[in-house]
Amino acid sequence: AQSVTQPDIHITVSEGASLELRCNYSYGATPYLFWYVQSPGQGLQLLLKYFSGDTLVQGIKGFEAEFKRSQSSFNLRKPSVHWSDAAEYFCAVGSSGGGADGLTFGKGTHLIIQP
Amino acid sequence: ETGVTQSPTHLIKTRGQQVTLRCSSQSGHNTVSWYQQALGQGPQFIFQYYREEENGRGNFPPRFSGLQFPNYSSELNVNALELDDSALYLCASRPAGANYGYTFGSGTRLTVV
Numbered sequence: 001a002q003s004v005t006q007p008d009i010h011i012t013v014s015e016g017a018s019l020e021l022r023c024n025y026s027y028g029a030t031p032y033l034f035w036y037v038q039s040p041g042q043g044l045q046l047l048l049k050y051f052s053g054d055t056l057v058q059g060i061k062g063f064e065a066e067f068k069r070s071q072s073s074f075n076l077r078k079p080s081v082h083w084s085d086a087a088e089y090f091c092a093v094g095s096s097g098g099g100a101d102g103l104t105f106g107k108g109t110h111l112i113i114q115p
Numbered sequence: 116e117t118g119v120t121q122s123p124t125h126l127i128k129t130r131g132q133q134v135t136l137r138c139s140s141q142s143g144h145n146t147v148s149w150y151q152q153a154l155g156q157g158p159q160f161i162f163q164y165y166r167e168e169e170n171g172r173g174n175f176p177p178r179f180s181g182l183q184f185p186n187y188s189s190e191l192n193v194n195a196l197e198l199d200d201s202a203l204y205l206c207a208s209r210p211a212g213a214n215y216g217y218t219f220g221s222g223t224r225l226t227v228v
Contacts, residue, residue, distance in 0.1 A: 004157075036219075043119070043205055043219035044158070090157050100171030102148055102160025103217075 002027040002093050006106035013081050014114045021076040021109050023091030032094040033074040034103065035065055039087045047089075050074065061085070086113045119144075119220035121206050127226045128196050136191040136223045138206030147189045148217065149181060150205040158205055164189055165211075193225075201227045 003026045013019050025031055032051055036044040048059025055067040065076045074091060088110050092103040120139045128134050140147050146165045150158035160173035164183035178194040187208070193200055203224050207217040 041221065043221040044207075045219070046217070092157075100163055100165075102150075102163060102171055102173055103158075104160070105157030107155070107157050 002031070002095065002104045004091050004093050004104055004106035006089075006091055006109050008109045009107070010110045010112065012112040012114055015083055016080050019076075019078045019081045019085070019111070021089050021091075021111070023074045023076065023106060024072050025074060025091070025093045026072065027093055027095075029095070033065075033067060034092040034094070035059065035063070035074075035076045036090045036092060036105075037061075037087050038090065038108075044090065047076070081111075081113055083113045083115070086111055119206055119208050119218050121204075121220040121223050123223060124221070125224045125226075127228060130196055130198060130227055132196050133192065133194045134196060134225060136193075136204050136206075136225070138189045138191070138208075138220060140187045140189065140206075140208035141218050144208035144210050144218070145187050146211065147183055147187065147206060147208045149189075149191045150207065151175075151200075152203040152205060152222070153199075154202070161191070196227045198227050201225060 005024045034049045035047040038044050047063045048057050050057050050067045058064050063078050088108045090105050090108045092105045094103045095101045122137045148163040149161040152158040161175050163171040167183045180192045183189040203222040205222045207219045209217045
């Protein structure tokens, strides 16, 4: 069965500093990988996704992620965070079966931005 | 684009009751999925509907059921509510052929007392 581990429950970063959120996945075939962000009282917003090809993917709001098959990782990065980036971040994995199996999400990382 | 809208935003029900949650998909989206997000957890896949038929299901009991209508709006029905059903229920829709390009709604917060 597929699974996602986000090792960091909370991360605190100073505004303007760089950010890296960790994600490790377990999946038997080529995974479809995603990062979503959730602000309080809001639904999930897709930041970026990886299906194939270039292992460094660019997303919205200045985020990027790198797929590393050898490490089963898909870490999210941002060179300089803004106070508005404070939110819950979820990594997710899906099968290549056209989406009918749904997405498997990690438990999330709560990002706190210090002024 | 109108996005995905869910109703109601909050709901309180008593254990043993039945509940219906509603979702209006984004225009042009014919695939809808439902997720349950317990407090402090990531969303869990309940099921997916495509062209009014369930075509995928997660590890949820049969008392969780759904419908998708010709206009691609959908419902999630939960019978015999249990305290552990208290959660945020998220609806997500996407157009045909766009694997995983889901747009999520803001969810319905269900509290079972």
